[in-house]
Amino acid sequence: QVQLVESGGGLVQAGGSSRLSCAASGRTLRMFRMGWFRQAPGKEREFVAGISQSGSFTSYTDSVKGRFTISRDNAENTLYLQMNSLKPEDTAVYYCAADYTVGRPSSAIMDYDYWGQGTQVTVSS
Secondary structure (H helix, E strand, O other): OOEEEEEOOEEEEOOOOEEEEEEEEOOOHHHOEEEEEEEOOOOOOEEEEEEOOOOOOEEEOHHHOOOEEEEEEHHHOEEEEEEOOOOHHHOEEEEEEEEOOOOOOOOOHHHOOEEOOOEEEEEEO
16 A cells, blocks of 8 residues: 655645645555546546656646646655646645556546545635
């Protein structure tokens, strides 16, 4: 098993930036492809970004392309999400997730085996 703990959320003004971190313990992060998901009030959880085990492959949902960057530091067992040009519609609880499958990142919630508890990101207009 792997335990995931997100941090870095908070209140940000529209147009601002924030960086989320996801610290892994229990297993080395390099075993997992990783993803960031988010869930806004009254909405379903949705894929935001994903990254392969080595970091060679990344994918993003269209609404964050060019604004968000997913990265990982396997030596530090940490996943990151750099969020720039934030918009009020980015307000949500953000979750990191881990999946044992080797390969390109998946956008499917059902593919992920482990989840963090989430961190709130609120973007004010």
